[in-house]
Amino acid sequence: MPEHGHSPLSHVVDHPSLEFPHWQGPSYALELDLPRIAGLQLTRFMVTEVIAALLMLVILPLVVVQIRKTPVSRGWFVNLFETLLLFIRDQVARPAIGGHGADKFLPYLWTLFFFILFNNLLGLVPGMASATGNINVTAVLALMTLGTVVLAGMREMGVAGFWIGIVPHLDVPWWLKPPLWGLMFVIEVAGLLIRHVVLAVRLFANMFAGHVVLAVILGFIIMAQGFIFWPVMGASVFGLILLSLLEMFVAFLQAYIFTFLSALFIGSAVHPH
Known part of the structure; x- marks a missing residue:
């Protein structure tokens, strides 16, 4: 049972262990070390991603079956x-x-939305972590969208048609077209890559920053000593409640934004300018 670190960052970075905050002693929280499988170290983010995937596999099929059974859905869930x-x-x-x-494209977009949403919400559960607060996770999601965009565009217009069509029409003299077309091609390909890099960074930065703020406010309680402990604790807990509600909203918002931008990029590929 390793001791808790007091750095706020220790609560938002990945760890090779699971934390059980409700089973704790006076100076530590119970942690369970995760094993290595085939030389690969399991981490907290990996576990939360698996939990998010399992939630999708359990909840969504049940919801679809229920929708098919009854023309009018019943129950808030x-x-x-x-x-x-x-x-x-x-x-x-x-x-x-x-x-x-x-x-x-709906199966991909639905999967993307709920996977991001469940991972975002798991970060608000004590002992869990938000895998979308890791740039490696969001980079893979953005890379999947990039692959979908390119494949959708090439399927719609052909391989050559997609890559040629990525450059807009140039209304310039014929002798200027070859060098300008080459320059514009490089710029358009770079823009395609940059859009997806920003897609990954936006989700990562929002989720990471939100959890850092929550961890810092919680850290105020640890640092408070003497007679100021109770006022600081009360203010910190109140602030945590308000920010946690905000984080819940942000969890839905960021899942929507990532999915919407992915759909927008796919649309621009299958319907080029």
């Missing part, structure tokens, strides 16, 4: 998920990608 599913379809995918042709 099914209604909540049906609302989110329809929102991603009608307010994100179809407007951004275009019409019913967007429906073939």
